[in-house]
Amino acid sequence: MPAAHSYAYDVLIVGAGGAGLRAAIEAAQSGVTVGLICKSLLGKAHTVMAEGGMAAALANVDDRDNWKVHFADTMRGGQYVNNWRMAEIHAKEAPDRVRELEAYGAVFDRTADGRILQRNFGGHRYPRLAHVGDRTGLELIRTLQDHAIHLGITVHMEHTVIELLLDDGRAAGVLAYDRERGRFHTFAAKAVVLATGGIGRAYKITSNSWEGTGDGHALAYRAGAELIDMEFVQFHPTGMVWPPSVRGILVTEGVRGEGGVLRNSEGRRFMFDDIPDNYKPQTASDPEEGWRYTQGDKNARRPPELLTRDHVARCINREVKAGRGSPHGGVFLDIAWIKEKLPDAEAHIKRKLPSMYHQFKELADLDITKEPMEVGPTTHYIMGGIRVDGDSQESSIRGLFAAGECAAGINGANRLGGNSLSDLIVFGKRAGEYAAASARQRGPVRLDEGAIDRAMKASLEPFDRGGGGENPYKVQHDLQDTMQALVGIVRTEGEMQEALDRLAAFRERAARAGVEGHREYHAGWHTCLDLRNLLDVSEAITRSAIERKESRGGHFREDYPDKAAEFGTVNIATRRVADGTMQVTRVPIPEMPAELKQVIEAEKQ
Amino acid sequence: MSQATFRIWRSRPGEAGGFADYRTEVSEGMVVLDAVHQIQADQAPDLACRWNCKAGKCGSCSAEINGRPRLMCMSRLNTLDLTQPVTVEPMRTFPLIKDLVTDVSWNFRVKKGIQCFQPRRPDAADGTWRMAQRDADRVQEFRKCIECFLCQDVCHVLRDHDKHDEFIGPRFFTYSAALEIHPLDSAERLGDLKDTQGIGYCNITKCCTKVCPEHIHITDNAIIPLKERVVDRFYDPVTRLLRMFR
Numbered sequence: 001m002p003a004a005h006s007y008a009y010d011v012l013i014v015g016a017g018g019a020g021l022r023a024a025i026e027a028a029q030s031g032v033t034v035g036l037i038c039k040s041l042l043g044k045a046h047t048v049m050a051e052g053g054m055a056a057a058l059a060n061v062d063d064r065d066n067w068k069v070h071f072a073d074t075m076r077g078g079q080y081v082n083n084w085r086m087a088e089i090h091a092k093e094a095p096d097r098v099r100e101l102e103a104y105g106a107v108f109d110r111t112a113d114g115r116i117l118q119r120n121f122g123g124h125r126y127p128r129l130a131h132v133g134d135r136t137g138l139e140l141i142r143t144l145q146d147h148a149i150h151l152g153i154t155v156h157m158e159h160t161v162i163e164l165l166l167d168d169g170r171a172a173g174v175l176a177y178d179r180e181r182g183r184f185h186t187f188a189a190k191a192v193v194l195a196t197g198g199i200g201r202a203y204k205i206t207s208n209s210w211e212g213t214g215d216g217h218a219l220a221y222r223a224g225a226e227l228i229d230m231e232f233v234q235f236h237p238t239g240m241v242w243p244p245s246v247r248g249i250l251v252t253e254g255v256r257g258e259g260g261v262l263r264n265s266e267g268r269r270f271m272f273d274d275i276p277d278n279y280k281p282q283t284a285s286d287p288e289e290g291w292r293y294t295q296g297d298k299n300a301r302r303p304p305e306l307l308t309r310d311h312v313a314r315c316i317n318r319e320v321k322a323g324r325g326s327p328h329g330g331v332f333l334d335i336a337w338i339k340e341k342l343p344d345a346e347a348h349i350k351r352k353l354p355s356m357y358h359q360f361k362e363l364a365d366l367d368i369t370k371e372p373m374e375v376g377p378t379t380h381y382i383m384g385g386i387r388v389d390g391d392s393q394e395s396s397i398r399g400l401f402a403a404g405e406c407a408a409g410i411n412g413a414n415r416l417g418g419n420s421l422s423d424l425i426v427f428g429k430r431a432g433e434y435a436a437a438s439a440r441q442r443g444p445v446r447l448d449e450g451a452i453d454r455a456m457k458a459s460l461e462p463f464d465r466g467g468g469g470e471n472p473y474k475v476q477h478d479l480q481d482t483m484q485a486l487v488g489i490v491r492t493e494g495e496m497q498e499a500l501d502r503l504a505a506f507r508e509r510a511a512r513a514g515v516e517g518h519r520e521y522h523a524g525w526h527t528c529l530d531l532r533n534l535l536d537v538s539e540a541i542t543r544s545a546i547e548r549k550e551s552r553g554g555h556f557r558e559d560y561p562d563k564a565a566e567f568g569t570v571n572i573a574t575r576r577v578a579d580g581t582m583q584v585t586r587v588p589i590p591e592m593p594a595e596l597k598q599v600i601e602a603e604k605q
Numbered sequence: 606m607s608q609a610t611f612r613i614w615r616s617r618p619g620e621a622g623g624f625a626d627y628r629t630e631v632s633e634g635m636v637v638l639d640a641v642h643q644i645q646a647d648q649a650p651d652l653a654c655r656w657n658c659k660a661g662k663c664g665s666c667s668a669e670i671n672g673r674p675r676l677m678c679m680s681r682l683n684t685l686d687l688t689q690p691v692t693v694e695p696m697r698t699f700p701l702i703k704d705l706v707t708d709v710s711w712n713f714r715v716k717k718g719i720q721c722f723q724p725r726r727p728d729a730a731d732g733t734w735r736m737a738q739r740d741a742d743r744v745q746e747f748r749k750c751i752e753c754f755l756c757q758d759v760c761h762v763l764r765d766h767d768k769h770d771e772f773i774g775p776r777f778f779t780y781s782a783a784l785e786i787h788p789l790d791s792a793e794r795l796g797d798l799k800d801t802q803g804i805g806y807c808n809i810t811k812c813c814t815k816v817c818p819e820h821i822h823i824t825d826n827a828i829i830p831l832k833e834r835v836v837d838r839f840y841d842p843v844t845r846l847l848r849m850f851r
Contacts, residue, residue: 040655040657040665041655041665041709042713043663043752044657044658044663044664044665045657046657046658048657048658048662048663048751049658049660049662049663099732099733102724102733102734102789103724103732104722105721105722105724105784105787105789105790107736107741107744107745107748107787108741109738109741110736110737110738110741113735114734114735114736114737115733115735116733117738132745132748133745135662135749138662138748138749138751139748142748142752146716146721146722147721147722149713149716149717150717150721157710157713180618180702180703180708181618209656209657209658209659209663210656210657211657242634243633243634243635244632244633244634245632245634245635245636245639246634246659246660249659249660250660355661355662358661359660359661362661362679362681363634363636363660363661363679363681364634471646471650472650473645473646473650474646477646515650515651516650516651517650517651518617518651520617520618520653520702520703521653521702521703521704521706522650522651522653523645523650523651523652523653523654524645524650524651525651527650
């Protein structure tokens with residue numbers, strides 16, 4: 001069975017969100033041939049959903065900001081298990097990457113003197129997020145897309161990658177299928193960049209679109225690459241909870257950045273009741289100080305609503321469990337209250353948070369300028385992913401690079417809001433640059449015809465089983481229920497062991513999944529192919545979470561509720577070994593250079 | 606829980622296709638896309654539709670619901686008459702691929718042909734620019750566009766007169782307008798708008814504005830000002846006269 005088409009590029013990029021597009025631009029500008037594969041249409045990637053902004057120490061709003069403060073904030077937010085080199089590079093290079101977007105045509109909100117405006121966000125000491133209202137992700141993706149289309153990059157839309165192909169242990173291309181016709185295509189490449197985003201679809205309540213099925217994570221894992229930090233999943237504290245059909249859709253942290261407050265059913269601002277010690281010096285002591293902070297008072301400290309996402313999510317979870325939640329199982333997020341403080345509050349809210357206003361008005365019949373929203377945690381982001389070299393973004397497989405959410409390291413145990421969009425452009429650029437350099441040094445690659453043939457046959461098995469097989473949607477649904485219930489915000493050993501048993505059973509069911517009909521644009525067949533990836537990432541999350549017997553950042557263990565020093569110096573790694581099973585190891589974090597340690601100490605206060 | 610009927614367009618590549626009725630349960634807050642997903646999971650696993658964000662931000666799930674171009678994810682069932690079947694069809698202006706999915710690749714080709722952004726020289730020594738918020742606001746109205754192509758779908762120049770080779774459509778007039786009023790842009794587009802992109806074909810019926818899910822004032826704020834610029838440049842008698850003596 002031959003593939004319909006064979007393509008060959010110097011650099012092949014899988015994924016066309018912010019990281020993939022930025023990598024494609026960099027590689028194309030360096031003169032190599034570039035192919036870009038995206039699962040949806042160009043410009044629809046999950047990056048469009050990003051709302052709040054991108055963090056970069058431009059110091060346009062507060063001149064006390066610089067890369068050192070940003071670095072220290074990122075490390076503190078990540079509970080010090082970050083790849084410190086990535087956190088350093090990110091903090092140093094983000095300002096240039098943001099300014100470069102302006103040269104590509106991005107239009108950010110402005111300061112009074114006409115420079116790029118920056119807003120407050122959780123865990124960032126100073127106003128640091130360059131933004132465009134609350135649709136910064138759309139601005140980022142459109143800017144990169146409109147720039148990239150003039151650079152000679154070949155875009156393959158609505159293609160899904162099935163297998164990563166190796167040649168002599170090095171990445172050599174992929175096998176993919178196009179959705180429109182359901183045909184297989186091979187892509188030979190001297191270097192491959194994975195920029196496939198996240199895994200949110202492994203959970204029932206998520207802000208992620210259908211695409212977030214951990215494809216890059218799983219492709220790299222099955223090819224033998226090492227994943228790290230998979231236990232660290234970010235549950236964003238504020239997702240919509242009502243009506244049921246929109247449950248999980250993101251409510252930007254920008255609402256809190258603009259003065260929005262969290263209250264329980266008793267009307268209490270419960271976030272003031274639980275402020276972690278390492279954040280106490282930078283947190284407001286009363287609501288008035290918190291309000292002044294959101295309005296740009298440099299002498300005020302931030303309100304506790306802007307503590308890190310892991311912490312806020314757990315506090316909301318606790319309020320709901322204690323019976324102090326909102327009618328539909330969340331808490332109240334109130335921005336309407338600012339009318340007590342501002343004369344033109346309604347117009348102000350609509351201008352600062354236009355898409356939130358729109359989203360609640362249209363999907364929940366609720367006017368956020370008049371009433372509080374109901375919000376609760378939603379699976380948003382995975383800190384873990386493909387282990388990469390901090391400088392080059394190369395994985396443990398030569399010629400295989402990763403950038404953005406599917407790569408791990410910069411965020412440690414918890415990502416700060418705003419650090420994702422900047423991560424995409426900083427490390428997308430680096431991945432493109434180093435992948436192009438790697439490709440230039442490499443001779444022609446050879447694709448393993450046997451592996452291609454096996455992968456094509458395996459992919460078509462659901463049609464052989466037909467409609468009598470397991471319904472793939474049902475398997476996916478049950479998998480999501482299990483991960484939500486047993487490997488969610490609060491975890492215990494027993495529940496996670498049970499999750500492993502269930503995952504094994506889902507694997508058997510997935511192997512029996514069947515579909516009827518033709519290969520063209522067949523959503524059920526696609527779901528069959530997604531299941532493999534979802535199962536691999538779910539197992540990696542669960543096994544890593546069992547191994548980390550402590551609580552840190554996004555990973556909270558009820559049976560080990562405190563941080564443990566022995567886990568502060570390691571990352572948990574998962575790798576596929578020869579017999580096909582998942583091996584879990586603890587990998588020591590390299591010693592941080594003295595100058596970076598000093599930066600962290602100096603910023604601790 | 607009550608039930609409703611969805612009359613969904615079904616077709617395969619190269620075949621004529623037709624409507625098929627599906628009954629499914631409906632509950633509070635549901636949107637049309639939820640119903641389509643439910644039908645996909647329980648009754649028609651091979652039903653093809655595009656979607657991504659489910660929050661009106663990506664512009665993937667464009668369709669014609671009860672004959673009106675809309676995003677499926679933003680069409681709440683409580684705004685529709687559920688005593689009658691709800692019809693869900695693909696966008697009719699674009700070639701059909703399968704079921705609710707159409708070939709929108711023409712749009713991507715058109716965009717590539719539009720003169721791209723070219724910034725003027727930086728304002729400051731550090732290579733940065735200065736821009737007033739009010740100037741940013743004007744561009745941002747157009748940059749809100751989520752490229753759902755509903756405006757292209759409803760535009761009669763494309764839909765009824767099939768002028769795809771001579772007319773770029775409301776989406777790309779909005780795109781061109783965003784570039785033209787971009788405070789930093791220095792490129793020239795008016796000649797193309799007049800000669801090859803067919804701005805003259807638009808007779809301002811404002812259908813595009815009515816269906817825009819982002820509420821962009823496509824006709825008033827993008828197309829009409831572009832038409833005015835083209836007229837000023839190429840048809841104004843005074844400037845034409847002056848040009849003769851230059």
